[in-house]
Amino acid sequence: MVDYPDEHVQRPRRRRTRRLRDVFGSPDSYGLVLVLILVTYAVSATVTATWALSLVLFVQIGTIWTTLHASQARRRLRAVASAVLVASAAVAILQLFVPGEPPGGGLIAVTCGLLYLIAPGVIVRHLVLRPAVDIETLLGAIAAYLMLGMAFAFAYQAVGALQHGPFFGTQGEGNISQDLFFSFTTLTTTGYGNLVPAKNPGQSLAVTEMLFGQLFLVTAVAKVVNAVRPTRVRGRPPTDDDSR
Secondary structure (H helix, E strand, O other): OOHHHHHHHHHHHHHHHHHHHHHHHOOOOHHHHHHHHHHHHHHHHHOOOOOHHHHHHHHHHHHHHHHHHHOOOOHHHHHHHHHHHHHHHHHHHHHHOOOOOOOOHHHHHHHHHHHHHHHHHHHHHHHHHOOOOOHHHHHHHHHHHHHHHHHHHHHHHHHHHHOOOOOOHHHOOOOHHHHHHHHHHHHOOOOOOOOOOOOOOHHHHHHHHHHHHHHHHHHHHHHHHHHOOOOOOOOOOOOOOOOO
């Protein structure tokens, strides 16, 4: 009888631990997608070597694959995305063997941006078709929002590599870390003003990102947050399924 209270306390803890593991460790969950997005951001913002874009692309391949798996994408879309991922891996491997400054940096940035544009559309489609609004729906909406910021960051990187003159004018060309910083401050309309595109198409891209960011945040994400409900009614006694 002495051990019963301890067992009664430990059981809810084990269930919470199991739920966290399922949310952030399962390939069927958007929690793992969020973790991979954060890893991609951390690698992009901290690695400054010339092969940084290739490393980012490898991490991104895993992120996109997990996204397609979690969102239950259609078979045809998976086939097309798989072809893009294979081509991206080939470009990343080739880039590792190019000495000095990567001449194909713009191509890699374009590929990264396209990959992150594919994923939000797949996530939104899956969320719309979900019968219930739960924690997975919320995580998926957040993942799609963050992927928009990543996609525009690589779009700025591509424009800077392909256009004449530095992307940020007197502030210089801009590296991956600066592009990510500018993208997310633009997406959230923070606008510190220390980095500004010198000319088009960078300026038009920034305006587009602001519009997308605000519309997505105040409509899709806000609606999901307001509608999210727990998947299990509070107070319901645990069943055999909960203990599995």
